[in-house]
Amino acid sequence: MSNRLDLAAVLTAVSCSRAFAKLTLDTWGASSIVDDALIVVSELVTNAIKATGVTTPRPKWTELDELKCVTVRLVGLDECVVVEVWDVDSHLPEESEAGIDAESGRGLWLVAELAGKWGSYPVANGKVVWAELSLRPTSSQPPAPPLTKRRRKPVPEPRVPIFIQRDP
Ligand SMILES: Nc1ncnc2c1ncn2[C@@H]1O[C@H](COP(=O)(O)OP(=O)(O)OP(=O)(O)O)[C@@H](O)[C@H]1O
Numbered sequence: 001m002s003n004r005l006d007l008a009a010v011l012t013a014v015s016c017s018r019a020f021a022k023l024t025l026d027t028w029g030a031s032s033i034v035d036d037a038l039i040v041v042s043e044l045v046t047n048a049i050k051a052t053g054v055t056t057p058r059p060k061w062t063e064l065d066e067l068k069c070v071t072v073r074l075v076g077l078d079e080c081v082v083v084e085v086w087d088v089d090s091h092l093p094e095e096s097e098a099g100i101d102a103e104s105g106r107g108l109w110l111v112a113e114l115a116g117k118w119g120s121y122p123v124a125n126g127k128v129v130w131a132e133l134s135l136r137p138t139s140s141q142p143p144a145p146p147l148t149k150r151r152r153k154p155v156p157e158p159r160v161p162i163f164i165q166r167d168p
């Protein structure tokens, strides 16, 4: 099964694509991956807007003359959900190494951490960047054992008698 949404390449496309992804995944019964999927969708759509769209928060009509589209597509498979984002820029992205002080350059790193696999491929009119989110917990990460419960210690008697002053 799959579901797609075409959006104008403006910043509000990010929140629209998140709402679309949540609705789709909840409908498919894949709510367990919604948190990760929303981060991946946000990062990929933000990148697509930065590469091809208008990034001013309240653009003027004149800025929207040559407005491009981006497309978000979710593909539901037996063991995973693939997030695909299409944009009209043919340049294929690469994960960059962000310096310790860098304020950007970590989006694709985050996608790589959350998704089992990610990549991109050229299409006739631009490219698709995709990321695959597993529906099964990975065997290398067993669930954490429950925390041991601390036993309550008895409260010791005061070492000196407590003097209670009565208010005259
Ligand atoms: N859809 C895209 N089209 C063209 N270039 C892209 C695309 N996505 C990413 N890139 C390129 O890859 C680089 C790394 O992307 P990444 O998302 O990791 O960092 P960023 O967008 O620069 O910063 P951040 O996501 O941390 O705000 C980008 O700076 C951009 O040059």
Ligand SMILES: [Mg+2]
Residues within 6 Å of the ligand: 043, 046, 047, 105, 106, 107, 108
């Ligand atoms: Mg980014």
